Amino acid sequence: MIIKLLFLFLGLIFTNANNEGYCDLKTKTCDHDFFKEKFILYDVNPPEGFNLRRDVYMRFAIMLSDAKKNKNEWKLILPPWYRLYHWRSESKSSPIHWSKFFDIESLKSFAPVVELHEVFSKTEINILNIDRLYVLQNFPDPFEDGEFKDKWEFGEDCDYDGEFWGYNNITFTEIVCVKFQGRISNLWELIALHPSDKFVMFAHGEIPLHDHYGTKTFWDCRKSMKFNKDLIETAKKFMSEHLDCKEEKCTSYVSVHWRRQDFARSRRKDVPSIQGTVKQLDTFIKKNTPNVVNVFIASDGQNSELTQLESQLKSIGYRVHFFVPSMSELDDFKDGGVAIIDQIICSHAAYFIGTFESTFTFRIQEEREILGFDSSTTFNRLCPDSGKCEKPSKWSIVN
Ligand SMILES: Nc1nc2c(ncn2[C@@H]2O[C@H](COP(=O)(O)OP(=O)(O)OP(=O)(O)O)[C@@H](O)[C@H]2O)c(=O)[nH]1
Ligand SMILES: [Mg+2]
Structure with missing residues (x-):
């Protein structure tokens, strides 16, 4: 039964x-x-x-x-x-x-x-x-x-x-x-x-x-958000070929997240002009790591802005690098993957300078905390050309 x-x-x-x-x-x-x-x-x-x-x-x-x-x-x-x-x-x-x-x-x-x-x-x-x-x-x-x-x-x-x-x-x-x-x-x-x-x-x-x-x-959750291995490999290859670094914590370049588009339009109080950016980067590098000449720039800016930034930095002696995907890389990785490659390259730099209150910048800062960088190399921001420049908040890792 x-x-x-x-x-x-x-x-x-x-x-x-x-x-x-x-x-x-x-x-x-x-x-x-x-x-x-x-x-x-x-x-x-x-x-x-x-x-x-x-x-x-x-x-x-x-x-x-x-x-x-x-x-x-x-x-x-x-x-x-x-x-x-x-x-x-x-x-x-x-x-x-x-x-x-x-x-x-x-x-x-x-x-x-x-x-x-x-x-x-x-x-x-x-x-x-x-x-x-x-x-x-x-x-x-x-x-x-x-x-x-x-x-x-x-x-x-x-x-x-x-x-x-x-x-x-x-x-x-x-x-x-x-x-x-x-x-x-x-x-x-x-x-x-x-x-x-x-x-x-x-x-x-x-x-x-x-x-x-x-x-x-x-x-623990943040650490589990590891990137797809092809994106990591592509970023590492770029670091090794262009930025002279095969380590996890590089000493050979400084990275910048230069957020433009809607930020440059609607957050003028928080982001600098092109000239202001050049001046700040130069001062920052001279003060913190004067021997470095390689600058990696991650940005959503327009080509015309990026070319101006590049030529002004070059004119004062820096080597400027962007990750520019080939057509097939863009097709494969998509815009999202290319942005992640930019983030990975920024994460491994000797120093990182970000954009105030950009979540794209926050995710790079977290990645650097996970990699074990000193917080003084990570929580740096670009300031507006004039006016107040509040320090970025520090979110330190808890292991
Ligand atoms: N490749 C690349 N894309 C970028 C870069 N900065 C911004 N983007 C693109 O623009 C998007 C930014 O949007 P969010 O991810 O919302 O980050 P955010 O706009 O900086 O931050 P919110 O204040 O939260 O809006 C990214 O997801 C990328 O698609 C960059 O440096 N490189
Ligand atoms: Mg956004």
Whole structure:
């Protein structure tokens, strides 16, 4: 009798599973792990850049890694990279997998993550149906009663403003608007309301904040974000061929992140002119490392600005270097990969000078903390030509 019941129960699971599309009735095979697992997806405010998105990833990865310690079965689906505002050469491109930029095994060593295409391959006719799509919204007044408190409440009138990364085979059953502020782990309260949900998605994943910033767990997660090995190899080859360095911590060049575009237009109080940049770099190098003549410049600037900067630096005796990808490298690495190569080269320099409050600069500073550079070589910034020049905040590694 017990055995009969067990078969009946297994039969039910099997049929259910098939209804949800995780078993193949013809071959009578089920992916049992997949059947048990539950998945969280998130998306980020469309205009946000690559480097803030990397921090949003860390918030979710830490949330899931913490939960895994309590035998929680949820996995995090890595949201593909799709049509980022700054990635001009890829306007018509298809979604890019995380493996293009990161070492997935290393990410997996920290948190239970999975690429979206891995999940698709396990669902019936390649359709992914999200049980609940939570659209997170900011509270109109985050400091109600003069205090920033963790809170959430259901809202109304919201839409999903993303594109499911260009996939037309992602659907959802219900959309739920939620005003949210505070620590990301409070999202579990929402998830717990519907225990049978298997796929849950959060739009505006940038709204929840880190539970704890700068802790050992934060840095363990950050360290696990190793880059794809082809990008590392290309950066190292450039360092060896052009910058005379085969070490991890180079002494032969100084690097600069010269953020232009929207920064040069809308943050004039924080960024210098071309001439101002040349003057500051020269003063900095003469003071800190007078024997160095190689300057590596990472920038999103226009060619005309870069040529002017280059010729002015050359005229006072510096050798100026840019990583310029070949057509096939650009095609292979994409704008995102080329930006990472710039970041890797900046990370290994004897000294780094960044742009104030640029997340692209922050990620280089973190990388240098991981490499073990002295903080005086890392937390340097370009100042505006005139006016106040606040020191950059130092985020030191915790091992
Ligand atoms: N190749 C290259 N691309 C850059 C460089 N600086 C900026 N970019 C591009 O512009 C994007 C910058 O956007 P974010 O990643 O948001 O960083 P940010 O705009 O500096 O910082 P926010 O203040 O958070 O917006 C990068 O992702 C790159 O695509 C650079 O030095 N080299
Ligand atoms: Mg940005």
